[in-house]
Amino acid sequence: RPPAPVNGRTISMKRIVDTVLGALVQAMPGRIPAAPSGLVRVMVFGGFDPATGKRFVCTDFSTGGTGGQPHRDGIDSLETDIANTMNMLAESLELNYPVRVHRNALCRDSAGAGLWRGGLGGEREIEILSGEVTLTLREDRHETRAWGLYGGQPAALARAEILRQGANEATPIPSKGVFSLAAGDRIRCWASGGAGYGDPLKREPQRVLDDVIDCKISIAAARDAYGVVIDEDGRAFDRAATERLRETLGRRRGPIDWVYDRGEPGRQ
Secondary structure (H helix, E strand, O other): OOOOOOOOHHHHHHHHHHHHHHHHHHHOOOOOOOOOOOOEEEEEEEEEEOOOOEEEEEEEEEEOOOOOEOOEOOOOOOOOOOOOOOOOOHHHHHHHOOEEEEEEEEOOOOOOOOOEOOOOOEEEEEEEOOOEEEEEEEOOOOOOOOOEEOOOOOOOOOEEEEEOOOOOOOEEOOOEEEEEEEOOOEEEEEOOOOOOEOOHHHOOHHHHHHHHHOOOOOHHHHHHHHOOOEOOOOOOEOHHHHHHHHHHHHHHHOOOOOOEEOOOOOOO
């Protein structure tokens, strides 16, 4: 209620963008891409650094992927529409704050499959090196998925977890919240990718193999989502086996008579 401040406005705006684009699909069929990740992850760390004797606040941004387009794949780990930030450099964070970036990579299998694949989301793992830190996390897509178009599949869900020092297992955390961290604790986040566009069973098998070689999709996803049979070392595909598997998967699925796929019962 006014005049109280608000928080996480970017997330609300991104849902509005999704809604507008989804409506334009009906008005301009064949011209609108599948849904982007619909998130920009914001992690704000604040605390006291014993090494400098000063308090600090740092903000770490990372992004998801864009949706598959009518004639090409989505773009990996790129801010898509209404935000104005870029991924933070690991070197900059480590130089200026008591944190260590253990992992900063594209998240395999995070994008939706399609004739044109969605772009991948980013994976991030950050450790607190000293002191006690308050972490504020703001992201989305932990419960709803970016929608695919014309047979393209929705993107994977985003997720996040905290691994406490000395713990054997990490604790999942929600998409938004405030958490206390101590030296040795780690925060891990996986951003969702963009959704797929078009029938994944019609994607050129060589493109699927290239994605496996580039570690963008797994051998299992190549088989289950694209119907492409790839050998165990991930360096070649079996064309005859691929044709047989695609025929089986296509018959089991039936004709594509829907526009949107949100990963929920009842495609539309």
